[in-house]
Amino acid sequence: MSSPSARSRPFHQVDVFSGEPYRGNPLAVVVDAEGLTAEQMQQFANWTNLSETTFLLPPTDPRADYRVRIFTGSEEFPFAGHPTLGSAHTWLESGGVPKSGGFVVQECGAGLVRVKHDAGRLAFAAPPLTRFGPVGGDLRSRLAAGLRVPESDVLDASWLVNGPEWIGVLLGSAEQVLAIRPDFAAMGDLKVGVVGAHKAGAGADFEVRTFLPGDAIMEDPVTGSFNAGVAQWLINNNKAPHEYVAAQGTVLGRAGRIHVAADDGDIWVGGHSTTCIRGSVLL
Incomplete structure (x- = not known):
């Protein structure tokens, strides 16, 4: 049974890193995650039983287009690659318009990550190695x-x-x-x-x-x-x-x-x- 305070939120499941659907890596994306706690996000990510689930939120950095939180079944990641591409794809498909015409700017735990269109694909700029x-x-x-x-x-x-x-x-x-x-x-x-x-x-x-x-x-x-x-x-x-x-x-x-x-x-x-x-x- 869902929580009494639960509401309907847009949800996509995206296949990433393959030109053939269902041959890449799946990602669950909750498009509007405002109001969810980290515990609720973690529980849902565990339930999807996918390698990662992402939650899209308004940015806190004015340079960013959106903020994402990335969860595996057991922990939160500051950055991950296929969740970045799948989240950017979903944000754009859901009507997102980048502030900068050339790039989508994602805010995540690792900072700001740029995503661009490249030959019909999306590509992210690799963050520095820590x-x-x-x-x-x-x-x-x-x-x-x-x-x-x-x-x-x-x-x-x-x-x-x-x-x-x-x-x-x-x-x-x-x-x-x-x-x-x-x-x-x-x-x-x-x-x-x-x-x-x-x-x-x-x-x-x-x-x-x-x-x-x-x-x-x-x-x-x-x-x-x-x-x-x-x-x-x-x-x-x-x-x-x-x-x-x-x-x-x-x-x-x-x-x-x-x-x-x-x-x-x-x-x-x-x-x-x-x-x-x-x-x-x-x-």
């Missing part, structure tokens, strides 16, 4: 054990924190990435993303997989925050071209495609978003 640096020693060995790969196959590993505390692992090929069968017990509470290059002509330049701990340890279908961090890491270290496409979700039967481009000091992370469910919720 922790970045090599991973070595015992932690590197633990990563190799958790991924069930020889430590010699780990070409590089780095902290890539931009909200979620990602560790990025670079392997020698996309085939190695696709072959991973993780040992989640060895991985413990680490948030780990893995990337490897595809051969020319594969349709994508890199293959990405991400593994998250939580109430139910899982592999994420498509992960914008990790792709934002790994793009900064690889491009700035000349390990990736300034423009590329990454595939993610292949092992899960998804067809995620993340479009990355470095432009005038910014790294833009983009993909398609499609509204799959539109209605209302009582909250």
Whole structure:
């Protein structure tokens, strides 16, 4: 039974990072979240049983177009990638008009994030990494054990924190990435993303997989925050071209495609978003 104070609020469920509906990463969006407490948001996010649920609110920063709060089933994130694109898509589809003609400006826990139209897709400017640096020693060995790969196959590993505390692992090929069968017990509470290059002509330049701990340890279908961090890491270290496409979700039967481009000091992370469910919720 809904709360006596509940009211009908517009609700969308959006598929993000795939040009094919139902092949990307789903996101639940409550379009008008004014008056909801953090506890109510967290409870609803847990109930949707999706990786993230977002709540759109009026901005508190006059430079922003809207404010978003991003919840997993168990915690609030200051920033996440596919919720940023899906929230911007929903805000625009719901009649939002940007204050600046060139960009949508999202306010979130990590600050202001710019979102732009790019070749029929939306793309966000990757926020700065708040922790970045090599991973070595015992932690590197633990990563190799958790991924069930020889430590010699780990070409590089780095902290890539931009909200979620990602560790990025670079392997020698996309085939190695696709072959991973993780040992989640060895991985413990680490948030780990893995990337490897595809051969020319594969349709994508890199293959990405991400593994998250939580109430139910899982592999994420498509992960914008990790792709934002790994793009900064690889491009700035000349390990990736300034423009590329990454595939993610292949092992899960998804067809995620993340479009990355470095432009005038910014790294833009983009993909398609499609509204799959539109209605209302009582909250």
